[in-house]
Structure formats: C-alpha cells, structure tokens
Amino acid sequence: MTRLLTTLLVSSFLLLSLFSTSSYAQQNCSGFSFRNNQNFATCNPLPLLNSFLHWSYHPDNHTVDLAYRHGGVSNSDWVAWGLNIDGSRMVGTQCLVALRNSSGQIHAYTSPISGYETQLTQGALSFNVPRIEAEFSNGEYIIFATLVLPSGRTSFNQAWQNGRVSGQTLQRHVTSGDNMRSFGSVDFANGQLGGDGGSSVTSRQRRRHVHGVLNAVSWGVLMPMGAVFARYLKVFKAANPAWFYLHVACQTSAYIVGVAGWGTGLKLGSDSPGIKFTTHRNIGITLFCLGTLQVFALLLRPKPDHKYRLYWNIYHHAIGYTVISLSIVNVFEGFDALNGQKNWKRAYTGIIIALGAIAVLLEAFTWFIVIKRKKSDSNKNPQNGTNGVNAYGNGTHQQA
Numbered sequence: 001m002t003r004l005l006t007t008l009l010v011s012s013f014l015l016l017s018l019f020s021t022s023s024y025a026q027q028n029c030s031g032f033s034f035r036n037n038q039n040f041a042t043c044n045p046l047p048l049l050n051s052f053l054h055w056s057y058h059p060d061n062h063t064v065d066l067a068y069r070h071g072g073v074s075n076s077d078w079v080a081w082g083l084n085i086d087g088s089r090m091v092g093t094q095c096l097v098a099l100r101n102s103s104g105q106i107h108a109y110t111s112p113i114s115g116y117e118t119q120l121t122q123g124a125l126s127f128n129v130p131r132i133e134a135e136f137s138n139g140e141y142i143i144f145a146t147l148v149l150p151s152g153r154t155s156f157n158q159a160w161q162n163g164r165v166s167g168q169t170l171q172r173h174v175t176s177g178d179n180m181r182s183f184g185s186v187d188f189a190n191g192q193l194g195g196d197g198g199s200s201v202t203s204r205q206r207r208r209h210v211h212g213v214l215n216a217v218s219w220g221v222l223m224p225m226g227a228v229f230a231r232y233l234k235v236f237k238a239a240n241p242a243w244f245y246l247h248v249a250c251q252t253s254a255y256i257v258g259v260a261g262w263g264t265g266l267k268l269g270s271d272s273p274g275i276k277f278t279t280h281r282n283i284g285i286t287l288f289c290l291g292t293l294q295v296f297a298l299l300l301r302p303k304p305d306h307k308y309r310l311y312w313n314i315y316h317h318a319i320g321y322t323v324i325s326l327s328i329v330n331v332f333e334g335f336d337a338l339n340g341q342k343n344w345k346r347a348y349t350g351i352i353i354a355l356g357a358i359a360v361l362l363e364a365f366t367w368f369i370v371i372k373r374k375k376s377d378s379n380k381n382p383q384n385g386t387n388g389v390n391a392y393g394n395g396t397h398q399q400a
C-alpha cells in the first residue's frame with residue numbers, strides 16, 4: 001500500500017513537471033535591431049503567431065511608441081494588432097493594420113472593429129494615433145505607431161491576427177487553432193520594468209502555471225492523500241502513532257503550499273480586472289477559510305477520552321471531507337479557466353481516479369480486518385464481544 005501511495009506522490013510530481021515545461025521561448029526580442037537604430041525600452045514575445053511587441057511608454061504625456069512584429073507571413077497577407085479598451089478578444093479592438101496595397105506598397109492604417117463581419121476598413125480609433133507606418137521584409141511585417149493611451153490606464157486587453165489578401169479584399173483569418181487564441185493583455189507601464197514584472201501575456205501565463213501547480217499538488221493531491229493515510233492506516237495496530245504524524249505532515253504541508261497557491265490566485269485576480277472566474281475565486285476563498293479553521297481546530301482538540309471529543313471528531317471529519325471535495329472541484333474549475341490545457345486535466349483526472357480506486361480497495365480491506373478482528377475478539381472474550389467493532393472506532397481516538 002505504501003508503494004501505491006509513493007506512486008501517487010511520484011505522479012503528482014510528474015504533473016508538476018508537466019506544468020513547468022510549458023513556458024514560452026523568449027528569443028528574438030532583445031536581440032532584434034530595427035532600421036534607423038530605433039530603440040524600444042521593452043519587448044515581449046506574444047505567445048502565438050510568431051509575433052513580438054516592442055514599446056517605450058512615456059508617463060509624462062501618456063503615450064506609447066511601439067513596434068509590432070508579425071513573422072511567418074508573406075506580403076500577400078495582412079496583419080493586425082490592437083487594444084480592446086472595454087472588452088476582450090476581437091469585437092471592439094482598436095486595430096493597427098498592415099498590408100501591401102493595390103499599388104504594391106506596404107500600407108498601414110487604423111481600423112476599429114465593430115463586429116465579426118468586419119472588412120478591416122480604415123477608420124479613426126477611440127484614441128489618438130499620431131503616427132503609423134509599416135514595413136515588410138524577410139517574411140515579417142513591422143508596424144510602427146505612436147498611441148495616445150486612454151487616460152488613467154496603462155493595462156489593456158490586446159489581440160493580434162493575420163489573414164490573406166485577395167485582390168482588394170482582406171479575407172477572414174483562419175478560424176481555428178492559434179488564430180482563435182491570439183489575445184491577452186498588456187501593461188505598458190509595468191512591462192517597462194524589465195519585461196516580466198508586469199502583466200505581460202507571457203509573465204501572466206507563467207504565474208498562472210505556478211498557481212496551478214501549487215494548488216493542484218497541495219489542495220488537489222496532498223490533502224486527499226493525507227485523509228487516506230488517516231482513514232486507512234490507523235486500522236493497522238503497528239501503524240498506530242505513525243498514521244497520525246503522516247496525516248499531520250501531509251495536511252500541514254498541503255496547507256502551507258496551498259496558502260501560497262491561494263495567494264498567487266488572489267494576485268492573478270487583482271491583476272486582471274477584466275477577467276473574472278467568480279466560481280473558482282469563491283470556492284478558493286471558502287477553501288482557505290475552512291482549511292485555516294481545520295488547522296486551528298487541531299490546536300483546540302480535546303483529549304481522546306474527553307466527553308466533547310466525539311463532537312470534535314464529527315466536526316473534524318465534516319470539514320475535512322468538505323475541504324477535499326471542494327478542492328477537487330476547484331482544481332477542475334481552474335483547468336477550465338486555463339482553457340486548452342487538456343494534458344494537465346487528464347493527468348490530474350488520472351491521479352484522482354487512482355486515489356479513489358485506492359480508497360475503495362482500502363475501505364473494503366478495512367472492513368475485512370475489522371470484521372475479522374471482531375470475530376476473533378468475541379471468540380477470545382465472549383462477554384465483551386459487542387465491543388469488537390469499536391476496537392476500530394476507539395483506535396481512531398487513541399493516539400490523536
């Protein structure tokens with residue numbers, strides 16, 4: 001049985017490495033040199049569609065000078081990048097567009113998107129764009145622009161895209177894969193502090209991964225595992241003090257790591273006011289409260305023979321099972337919020353099914369032992385026979 005539990009522990013660390021290997025490459029950002037020796041203070045690779053955003057933010061006049069690079073395209077493609085001031089994704093995005101026009105020149109213009117059927121026709125944006133130009137070379141468009149940002153904000157949702165130009169018309173972009181996921185957010189002020197201190201798409205993605213690992217391993221795996229130790233190890237007389245310490249060790253480390261994970265979640269939430277995962281957040285806050293209650297309850301635990309101990313046990317089990325059920329639900333809520341991380345969801349589902357199967361086996365085994373013990377007790381000691389089944393029940397209280 002300990003081998004099974006070790007396997008579980010190992011697989012939870014496999015889950016951890018799955019999380020940590022899926023970060024983005026940062027190449028070709030700082031190394032890139034623009035024509036005319038133009039320089040930008042910050043650069044972030046956008047996570048999809050071979051794109052990069054370079055910029056300098058000027059707090060005094062609240063403007064941004066930027067260069068948007070979109071590679072892996074030909075000059076019969078169009079590219080576009082924009083900020084969505086009030087929404088996210090495509091509709092509402094205030095776009096900068098570049099293409100090769102009918103006179104064969106690379107042309108850049110602004111285009112606000114009001115609906116899915118947009119032809120990306122030229123129009124003024126909701127904020128001022130004093131400068132826009134573009135160039136094309138080596139399969140890469142670069143749009144240079146100066147934006148006068150809407151007042152009072154430096155953090156926005158952004159979206160970027162590419163598609164074919166046929167004749168005079170811009171064709172719709174591909175409606176599957178990366179082209180449907182090329183949106184995120186950008187903070188022009190924070191990004192300046194070295195490129196990953198802010199809410200750039202990549203650093204936020206990384207922080208989401210850290211948040212996912214900490215919580216899936218602590219609340220999602222260690223907590224239920226500690227309960228398995230407590231419930232099933234104590235039936236073995238030889239494991240009598242050991243189960244208690246294993247249980248406390250598992251639950252305490254799960255709580256400590258879990259609180260760290262909870263903190264990263266709150267930070268993620270406060271850094272992305274436009275993105276709300278209300279259920280996930282509320283369950284997370286409830287879990288933190290119940291988990292903390294459980295830790296304090298441990299300190300207030302009455303002695304095993306105290307008359308209130310039975311009530312304490314009922315309370316402890318009720319809160320414990322609630323925490324575990326909510327934790328598992330919330331880990332799945334988290335995977336849904338991450339969107340498209342199917343491998344993590346599969347890995348975690350596997351771990352939970354394995355834990356569940358182990359618990360069912362151990363439950364059956366426990367009953368087998370208890371019934372056997374009851375029989376042999378009643379043979380040895382007929383007058384106390386009715387207490388036999390309580391040997392298991394009392395055992396739970398002896399050391400804790």
Ligand SMILES: *[C@@H]1O[C@H](CO)[C@@H](O)[C@H](O)[C@H]1NC(C)=O
Binds near residue numbers: 027028
């Ligand atoms: C970096 O850029 C160069 C030229 O722009 C390109 O050939 C190379 O594949 C890029 N490397 C990566 C890792 O993106």
Ligand SMILES: *[C@@H]1O[C@H](CO)[C@@H](O)[C@H](O)[C@H]1NC(C)=O
Binds near residue numbers: 060061063130146
């Ligand atoms: C904004 O201020 C910066 C210097 O702080 C200056 O270089 C830039 O030209 C200004 N931009 C506009 C559009 O006034």
Ligand SMILES: *[C@@H]1O[C@H](CO)[C@@H](O)[C@H](O)[C@H]1NC(C)=O
Binds near residue numbers: 101103104106107
């Ligand atoms: C093509 O783009 C260039 C550069 O922006 C512009 O000067 C020219 O007027 C455009 N031609 C047409 C036909 O739109």
